[in-house]
Amino acid sequence: MDISYIINELGEDREQYFNAVAPPIIQSSNFACKTVAQLRHMLQHEPEVHFYTRGNNPTVTILEQKIAALEGAEHAIAFGSGIAAVSAAVLSQVKAGDHIVCVQKPYTWTNALMKKFLPRFGVEVTMVDGTDAENYRAAIQPNTKVLYLETPNSFTFELQDIAAVVAIAKENGLVTIIDNSYACPLYQNPIKMGVDLVVHSATKYIGGHSDVMGGIICGRKETINRIFEAEFMTLGAVLSPHDAWLLLRGLRTLPVRMERIAATTRVVTTYLEKHPKVEQVLFPFLPSHPQHDLAHRQMRNNSGQFSIKLKTQEIDKVDLFCDSLQHFLMAASWGGHESLAYPVSASYTSGSYKSSLPYNLIRFYIGLEDADYLIKDMEQAFAKT
Numbered sequence: 113m114d115i116s117y118i119i120n121e122l123g124e125d126r127e128q129y130f131n132a133v134a135p136p137i138i139q140s141s142n143f144a145c146k147t148v149a150q151l152r153h154m155l156q157h158e159p160e161v162h163f164y165t166r167g168n169n170p171t172v173t174i175l176e177q178k179i180a181a182l183e184g185a186e187h188a189i190a191f192g193s194g195i196a197a198v199s200a201a202v203l204s205q206v207k208a209g210d211h212i213v214c215v216q217k218p219y220t221w222t223n224a225l226m227k228k229f230l231p232r233f234g235v236e237v238t239m240v241d242g243t244d245a246e247n248y249r250a251a252i253q254p255n256t257k258v259l260y261l262e263t264p265n266s267f268t269f270e271l272q273d274i275a276a277v278v279a280i281a282k283e284n285g286l287v288t289i290i291d292n293s294y295a296c297p298l299y300q301n302p303i304k305m306g307v308d309l310v311v312h313s314a315t316k317y318i319g320g321h322s323d324v325m326g327g328i329i330c331g332r333k334e335t336i337n338r339i340f341e342a343e344f345m346t347l348g349a350v351l352s353p354h355d356a357w358l359l360l361r362g363l364r365t366l367p368v369r370m371e372r373i374a375a376t377t378r379v380v381t382t383y384l385e386k387h388p389k390v391e392q393v394l395f396p397f398l399p400s401h402p403q404h405d406l407a408h409r410q411m412r413n414n415s416g417q418f419s420i421k422l423k424t425q426e427i428d429k430v431d432l433f434c435d436s437l438q439h440f441l442m443a444a445s446w447g448g449h450e451s452l453a454y455p456v457s458a459s460y461t462s463g464s465y466k467s468s469l470p471y472n473l474i475r476f477y478i479g480l481e482d483a484d485y486l487i488k489d490m491e492q493a494f495a496k497t
Protein backbone atom coordinates (compact mmCIF):
# COMPACT_ATOMS: atom_id res chain seq x y z
CA MET A 113 0.00 0.00 0.00
CA ASP A 114 1.22 3.47 -0.86
CA ILE A 115 2.42 5.45 2.18
CA SER A 116 0.75 8.60 0.82
CA TYR A 117 -2.56 6.75 0.53
CA ILE A 118 -2.27 5.36 4.07
CA ILE A 119 -1.45 8.70 5.62
CA ASN A 120 -3.94 10.83 3.70
CA GLU A 121 -6.91 8.57 2.95
CA LEU A 122 -6.98 5.13 4.53
CA GLY A 123 -9.64 4.70 7.24
CA GLU A 124 -11.26 8.06 6.51
CA ASP A 125 -14.87 8.23 5.41
CA ARG A 126 -15.38 11.94 4.80
CA GLU A 127 -18.90 11.62 3.43
CA GLN A 128 -19.93 10.45 6.90
CA TYR A 129 -18.89 13.80 8.36
CA PHE A 130 -19.82 16.70 6.04
CA ASN A 131 -16.80 16.04 3.75
CA ALA A 132 -14.60 17.59 6.42
CA VAL A 133 -10.93 17.06 5.51
CA ALA A 134 -9.91 16.61 9.14
CA PRO A 135 -11.63 13.72 10.88
CA PRO A 136 -14.07 14.49 13.69
CA ILE A 137 -13.11 14.01 17.33
CA ILE A 138 -15.86 11.67 18.50
CA GLN A 139 -15.65 12.79 22.12
CA SER A 140 -18.18 10.30 23.44
CA SER A 141 -17.69 7.53 25.98
CA ASN A 142 -20.79 5.72 24.85
CA PHE A 143 -22.62 4.63 21.68
CA ALA A 144 -26.36 3.96 21.79
CA CYS A 145 -28.49 1.28 20.12
CA LYS A 146 -32.04 1.64 18.76
CA THR A 147 -33.16 -1.94 19.34
CA VAL A 148 -32.32 -4.94 21.48
CA ALA A 149 -31.34 -6.76 18.30
CA GLN A 150 -28.77 -4.02 17.60
CA LEU A 151 -27.46 -4.18 21.17
CA ARG A 152 -27.18 -7.95 20.89
CA HIS A 153 -25.22 -7.58 17.66
CA MET A 154 -22.92 -5.00 19.28
CA LEU A 155 -22.19 -7.24 22.25
CA GLN A 156 -21.35 -10.15 19.99
CA HIS A 157 -19.04 -8.16 17.74
CA GLU A 158 -17.29 -5.86 20.21
CA PRO A 159 -13.82 -5.69 18.75
CA GLU A 160 -15.38 -4.63 15.41
CA VAL A 161 -18.12 -2.18 16.45
CA HIS A 162 -18.26 1.09 18.36
CA PHE A 163 -19.95 0.36 21.67
CA TYR A 164 -17.91 2.04 24.43
CA THR A 165 -14.76 4.17 24.12
CA ARG A 166 -12.73 1.91 26.44
CA GLY A 167 -13.03 -0.52 23.61
CA ASN A 168 -13.53 1.19 20.28
CA ASN A 169 -13.88 4.82 19.29
CA PRO A 170 -14.16 5.97 15.65
CA THR A 171 -11.40 8.60 15.89
CA VAL A 172 -9.04 6.09 17.54
CA THR A 173 -9.95 3.47 14.92
CA ILE A 174 -8.71 5.71 12.09
CA LEU A 175 -5.33 5.97 13.79
CA GLU A 176 -5.14 2.21 14.42
CA GLN A 177 -5.91 1.42 10.78
CA LYS A 178 -3.23 3.78 9.50
CA ILE A 179 -0.46 2.56 11.82
CA ALA A 180 -1.32 -1.10 11.14
CA ALA A 181 -1.07 -0.41 7.40
CA LEU A 182 2.24 1.48 7.76
CA GLU A 183 3.67 -1.50 9.67
CA GLY A 184 2.25 -4.02 7.20
CA ALA A 185 0.28 -5.58 10.08
CA GLU A 186 -3.22 -7.05 9.97
CA HIS A 187 -4.40 -5.06 12.94
CA ALA A 188 -3.42 -2.55 15.64
CA ILE A 189 -4.68 -1.40 19.01
CA ALA A 190 -3.98 2.01 20.54
CA PHE A 191 -3.19 2.82 24.17
CA GLY A 192 -2.89 5.94 26.31
CA SER A 193 0.93 5.74 26.36
CA GLY A 194 3.81 3.85 24.81
CA ILE A 195 4.62 2.00 28.00
CA ALA A 196 0.98 0.89 28.35
CA ALA A 197 1.36 -0.71 24.92
CA VAL A 198 4.71 -2.32 25.86
CA SER A 199 3.26 -3.71 29.12
CA ALA A 200 0.07 -5.02 27.49
CA ALA A 201 2.03 -6.69 24.68
CA VAL A 202 4.39 -8.43 27.12
CA LEU A 203 1.68 -9.38 29.65
CA SER A 204 -0.43 -10.87 26.85
CA GLN A 205 2.22 -13.53 26.22
CA VAL A 206 3.19 -14.71 29.71
CA LYS A 207 1.80 -16.24 32.90
CA ALA A 208 3.38 -17.13 36.26
CA GLY A 209 6.27 -19.53 35.80
CA ASP A 210 7.22 -18.25 32.33
CA HIS A 211 10.50 -16.71 31.23
CA ILE A 212 11.42 -13.84 28.88
CA VAL A 213 14.71 -13.10 27.16
CA CYS A 214 15.04 -9.32 26.80
CA VAL A 215 17.68 -7.12 25.23
CA GLN A 216 19.81 -5.41 27.85
CA LYS A 217 19.50 -1.65 28.46
CA PRO A 218 16.00 -1.23 27.03
CA TYR A 219 13.88 1.89 27.58
CA THR A 220 13.80 2.84 31.30
CA TRP A 221 10.25 1.72 32.08
CA THR A 222 10.53 -1.41 29.98
CA ASN A 223 13.52 -2.19 32.18
CA ALA A 224 11.36 -1.59 35.27
CA LEU A 225 8.61 -3.82 33.84
CA MET A 226 11.09 -6.62 33.22
CA LYS A 227 13.16 -6.34 36.38
CA LYS A 228 10.72 -5.17 39.04
CA PHE A 229 7.11 -5.65 37.96
CA LEU A 230 7.06 -9.04 36.20
CA PRO A 231 9.07 -10.89 38.91
CA ARG A 232 6.26 -10.01 41.38
CA PHE A 233 3.97 -12.16 39.25
CA GLY A 234 6.39 -15.05 38.91
CA VAL A 235 7.71 -14.17 35.47
CA GLU A 236 11.48 -14.45 35.16
CA VAL A 237 13.53 -12.27 32.80
CA THR A 238 17.08 -12.70 31.48
CA MET A 239 18.70 -9.67 29.86
CA VAL A 240 21.22 -10.31 27.10
CA ASP A 241 23.67 -8.36 24.97
CA GLY A 242 21.56 -8.26 21.81
CA THR A 243 24.40 -7.35 19.43
CA ASP A 244 24.92 -11.11 18.96
CA ALA A 245 21.63 -12.94 18.26
CA GLU A 246 23.18 -16.15 19.59
CA ASN A 247 23.01 -14.63 23.09
CA TYR A 248 19.22 -14.89 22.80
CA ARG A 249 19.50 -18.58 21.92
CA ALA A 250 21.90 -19.24 24.79
CA ALA A 251 19.48 -17.70 27.31
CA ILE A 252 16.45 -19.77 26.23
CA GLN A 253 15.09 -22.07 28.97
CA PRO A 254 12.36 -24.74 28.84
CA ASN A 255 9.88 -22.13 30.21
CA THR A 256 10.88 -19.27 27.84
CA LYS A 257 7.92 -17.75 25.99
CA VAL A 258 9.07 -14.39 24.61
CA LEU A 259 12.13 -12.86 22.97
CA TYR A 260 11.94 -9.08 23.45
CA LEU A 261 13.80 -6.65 21.19
CA GLU A 262 14.33 -2.91 21.10
CA THR A 263 16.49 -2.03 18.13
CA PRO A 264 18.24 0.32 18.22
CA ASN A 265 17.99 0.40 21.99
CA SER A 266 17.67 3.53 24.10
CA PHE A 267 20.82 5.49 25.07
CA THR A 268 23.48 3.25 23.45
CA PHE A 269 21.72 2.53 20.15
CA GLU A 270 22.95 -1.03 19.76
CA LEU A 271 21.14 -3.09 17.13
CA GLN A 272 19.72 -6.57 17.25
CA ASP A 273 19.68 -8.55 14.02
CA ILE A 274 15.89 -8.86 13.72
CA ALA A 275 15.87 -11.66 11.13
CA ALA A 276 18.37 -13.72 13.13
CA VAL A 277 16.43 -13.35 16.41
CA VAL A 278 13.17 -14.21 14.60
CA ALA A 279 14.78 -17.37 13.19
CA ILE A 280 15.84 -18.43 16.70
CA ALA A 281 12.33 -17.71 18.01
CA LYS A 282 10.69 -19.75 15.26
CA GLU A 283 13.04 -22.72 15.84
CA ASN A 284 11.98 -22.70 19.49
CA GLY A 285 8.30 -21.83 19.08
CA LEU A 286 8.65 -18.46 20.84
CA VAL A 287 6.89 -15.14 20.39
CA THR A 288 8.89 -12.04 19.38
CA ILE A 289 7.96 -8.53 20.52
CA ILE A 290 9.83 -5.44 19.37
CA ASP A 291 9.76 -1.81 20.47
CA ASN A 292 10.02 -0.02 17.11
CA SER A 293 9.71 3.55 18.43
CA TYR A 294 13.21 4.63 17.33
CA ALA A 295 12.71 3.87 13.65
CA CYS A 296 9.00 4.84 13.54
CA PRO A 297 6.74 2.91 11.16
CA LEU A 298 8.47 4.44 8.13
CA TYR A 299 12.05 3.30 8.65
CA GLN A 300 11.80 -0.27 9.95
CA ASN A 301 8.99 -2.81 9.51
CA PRO A 302 9.65 -5.82 11.74
CA ILE A 303 6.34 -7.59 10.92
CA LYS A 304 7.69 -8.10 7.41
CA MET A 305 10.75 -9.75 9.00
CA GLY A 306 8.54 -12.17 10.92
CA VAL A 307 8.20 -10.40 14.30
CA ASP A 308 4.88 -11.17 16.02
CA LEU A 309 4.12 -7.92 17.86
CA VAL A 310 5.41 -4.43 17.08
CA VAL A 311 5.02 -1.73 19.71
CA HIS A 312 5.36 2.04 19.37
CA SER A 313 5.46 4.97 21.71
CA ALA A 314 3.30 7.22 19.51
CA THR A 315 4.27 10.04 21.88
CA LYS A 316 7.54 10.30 19.96
CA TYR A 317 7.68 10.53 16.15
CA ILE A 318 4.04 9.77 15.36
CA GLY A 319 2.79 12.66 17.53
CA GLY A 320 5.86 14.65 16.60
CA HIS A 321 5.09 17.86 18.49
CA SER A 322 5.70 17.01 22.17
CA ASP A 323 2.05 17.67 22.99
CA VAL A 324 0.39 14.26 23.23
CA MET A 325 0.98 10.74 24.59
CA GLY A 326 -0.04 7.45 23.06
CA GLY A 327 1.07 3.93 22.25
CA ILE A 328 0.14 1.22 19.80
CA ILE A 329 0.57 -2.52 19.28
CA CYS A 330 0.52 -4.02 15.77
CA GLY A 331 0.18 -7.70 14.95
CA ARG A 332 -2.06 -10.46 13.65
CA LYS A 333 -5.78 -9.77 14.01
CA GLU A 334 -6.35 -12.79 16.22
CA THR A 335 -3.54 -11.77 18.62
CA ILE A 336 -4.67 -8.15 18.77
CA ASN A 337 -8.27 -9.22 19.44
CA ARG A 338 -7.03 -11.41 22.31
CA ILE A 339 -5.14 -8.40 23.73
CA PHE A 340 -8.34 -6.36 23.34
CA GLU A 341 -10.37 -8.88 25.39
CA ALA A 342 -7.76 -9.25 28.13
CA GLU A 343 -5.03 -6.66 28.80
CA PHE A 344 -6.68 -3.76 26.98
CA MET A 345 -10.15 -4.03 28.52
CA THR A 346 -8.99 -4.95 32.03
CA LEU A 347 -6.06 -2.55 32.45
CA GLY A 348 -7.99 0.15 30.59
CA ALA A 349 -5.09 2.30 29.41
CA VAL A 350 -7.30 3.81 26.72
CA LEU A 351 -6.26 6.52 24.23
CA SER A 352 -8.61 9.50 24.34
CA PRO A 353 -10.35 10.49 21.07
CA HIS A 354 -8.82 13.95 21.28
CA ASP A 355 -5.32 12.50 21.65
CA ALA A 356 -5.98 10.15 18.74
CA TRP A 357 -6.89 13.20 16.67
CA LEU A 358 -3.62 14.93 17.64
CA LEU A 359 -1.67 11.79 16.70
CA LEU A 360 -3.48 11.70 13.33
CA ARG A 361 -2.53 15.30 12.77
CA GLY A 362 1.09 14.50 13.59
CA LEU A 363 1.01 11.51 11.26
CA ARG A 364 0.14 13.70 8.23
CA THR A 365 3.63 15.21 8.26
CA LEU A 366 5.59 12.17 9.48
CA PRO A 367 7.40 11.52 6.16
CA VAL A 368 8.64 15.12 5.74
CA ARG A 369 9.62 15.45 9.39
CA MET A 370 11.52 12.16 9.34
CA GLU A 371 13.38 13.01 6.13
CA ARG A 372 14.50 16.33 7.58
CA ILE A 373 15.43 14.84 10.97
CA ALA A 374 17.37 11.99 9.33
CA ALA A 375 19.39 14.32 7.11
CA THR A 376 20.20 16.83 9.87
CA THR A 377 21.23 14.03 12.22
CA ARG A 378 23.71 12.68 9.68
CA VAL A 379 25.29 16.15 9.34
CA VAL A 380 25.48 16.68 13.12
CA THR A 381 26.89 13.21 13.88
CA THR A 382 29.54 13.58 11.16
CA TYR A 383 30.56 16.90 12.74
CA LEU A 384 30.70 15.33 16.22
CA GLU A 385 32.70 12.30 15.12
CA LYS A 386 35.54 14.59 14.03
CA HIS A 387 35.38 16.79 17.12
CA PRO A 388 38.50 16.60 19.36
CA LYS A 389 36.39 16.87 22.53
CA VAL A 390 34.26 13.86 21.64
CA GLU A 391 35.50 10.40 22.60
CA GLN A 392 32.82 8.44 20.75
CA VAL A 393 29.58 8.91 18.82
CA LEU A 394 27.06 6.11 19.35
CA PHE A 395 25.09 6.14 16.11
CA PRO A 396 24.75 3.02 13.94
CA PHE A 397 24.54 5.01 10.70
CA LEU A 398 28.10 6.32 10.88
CA PRO A 399 30.25 4.29 8.47
CA SER A 400 32.72 3.68 11.32
CA HIS A 401 30.07 2.01 13.51
CA PRO A 402 30.53 -1.78 13.88
CA GLN A 403 26.83 -2.39 13.11
CA HIS A 404 26.65 -0.02 10.14
CA ASP A 405 25.94 -2.81 7.61
CA LEU A 406 23.19 -4.33 9.74
CA ALA A 407 21.63 -0.88 10.19
CA HIS A 408 21.39 -0.49 6.42
CA ARG A 409 20.15 -4.04 5.96
CA GLN A 410 17.18 -3.83 8.31
CA MET A 411 16.36 -0.10 8.43
CA ARG A 412 15.36 2.23 5.61
CA ASN A 413 16.95 5.26 7.27
CA ASN A 414 18.25 6.66 10.54
CA SER A 415 16.21 8.83 12.81
CA GLY A 416 17.24 11.61 15.19
CA GLN A 417 18.65 9.99 18.35
CA PHE A 418 22.28 9.25 19.13
CA SER A 419 24.63 9.58 22.08
CA ILE A 420 28.13 10.91 22.52
CA LYS A 421 30.77 10.26 25.12
CA LEU A 422 32.59 13.45 25.97
CA LYS A 423 36.37 13.19 26.20
CA THR A 424 36.66 14.14 29.86
CA GLN A 425 37.20 12.51 33.24
CA GLU A 426 35.08 15.10 35.06
CA ILE A 427 31.33 15.14 35.55
CA ASP A 428 31.57 18.91 36.02
CA LYS A 429 32.75 19.24 32.42
CA VAL A 430 29.77 17.24 31.20
CA ASP A 431 27.46 19.46 33.24
CA LEU A 432 29.15 22.61 31.95
CA PHE A 433 28.84 21.48 28.33
CA CYS A 434 25.13 20.70 28.73
CA ASP A 435 24.42 23.86 30.74
CA SER A 436 26.11 25.89 28.00
CA LEU A 437 23.83 24.64 25.22
CA GLN A 438 21.43 27.44 24.36
CA HIS A 439 19.19 25.91 21.73
CA PHE A 440 19.04 22.27 22.74
CA LEU A 441 16.45 21.89 25.47
CA MET A 442 17.50 19.67 28.35
CA ALA A 443 14.76 17.07 28.62
CA ALA A 444 13.88 13.38 28.39
CA SER A 445 11.76 11.99 25.55
CA TRP A 446 12.29 12.84 21.85
CA GLY A 447 10.42 12.94 18.54
CA GLY A 448 9.13 16.53 18.65
CA HIS A 449 10.15 19.63 16.69
CA GLU A 450 12.74 20.65 19.30
CA SER A 451 16.26 19.30 19.68
CA LEU A 452 17.12 17.84 23.07
CA ALA A 453 20.12 16.92 25.19
CA TYR A 454 19.96 14.45 28.08
CA PRO A 455 23.10 13.90 30.19
CA VAL A 456 23.24 10.52 31.94
CA SER A 457 25.29 12.22 34.66
CA ALA A 458 22.02 13.72 35.94
CA SER A 459 21.26 10.27 37.41
CA TYR A 460 24.56 10.32 39.34
CA THR A 461 24.08 11.85 42.79
CA SER A 462 27.11 12.49 45.01
CA GLY A 463 28.74 9.09 45.13
CA SER A 464 25.64 6.94 44.56
CA TYR A 465 25.78 5.92 40.92
CA LYS A 466 22.24 5.19 39.82
CA SER A 467 22.95 4.42 36.18
CA SER A 468 24.79 1.55 34.53
CA LEU A 469 25.69 3.95 31.71
CA PRO A 470 28.96 5.92 31.63
CA TYR A 471 28.99 9.33 33.33
CA ASN A 472 30.20 11.08 30.17
CA LEU A 473 27.31 9.88 27.99
CA ILE A 474 24.94 12.51 26.60
CA ARG A 475 21.94 11.50 24.54
CA PHE A 476 20.86 13.88 21.82
CA TYR A 477 17.72 14.16 19.81
CA ILE A 478 17.78 16.22 16.63
CA GLY A 479 14.54 18.03 15.84
CA LEU A 480 13.52 20.26 12.97
CA GLU A 481 16.01 23.11 13.37
CA ASP A 482 18.76 23.81 10.80
CA ALA A 483 21.90 21.72 11.11
CA ASP A 484 24.10 24.86 11.16
CA TYR A 485 22.09 26.37 13.98
CA LEU A 486 22.55 23.24 16.09
CA ILE A 487 26.24 22.79 15.26
CA LYS A 488 26.98 26.42 16.16
CA ASP A 489 25.29 25.86 19.50
CA MET A 490 27.37 22.75 20.18
CA GLU A 491 30.54 24.54 19.07
CA GLN A 492 30.08 27.40 21.54
CA ALA A 493 29.32 24.89 24.32
CA PHE A 494 32.47 22.87 23.50
CA ALA A 495 34.47 26.13 23.59
CA LYS A 496 33.45 26.62 27.22
CA THR A 497 34.63 23.18 28.41
Ligand SMILES: *Cc1c(COP(=O)(O)O)cnc(C)c1O
Nearest residue numbers: 193194195219291293313315326
Ligand atom coordinates in the same frame (compact mmCIF):
# COMPACT_ATOMS: atom_id res chain seq x y z
C1 LIG B 1 9.34 6.89 25.39
C2 LIG B 1 9.52 5.46 25.08
C3 LIG B 1 8.60 4.50 25.49
C4 LIG B 1 7.42 4.84 26.36
O1 LIG B 1 6.52 5.66 25.73
P1 LIG B 1 5.53 6.64 26.54
O2 LIG B 1 4.64 7.13 25.47
O3 LIG B 1 6.40 7.67 27.19
O4 LIG B 1 4.83 5.81 27.57
C5 LIG B 1 8.80 3.19 25.11
N1 LIG B 1 9.87 2.84 24.37
C6 LIG B 1 10.78 3.72 23.97
C7 LIG B 1 11.93 3.25 23.15
C8 LIG B 1 10.65 5.06 24.31
O5 LIG B 1 11.58 5.93 23.93
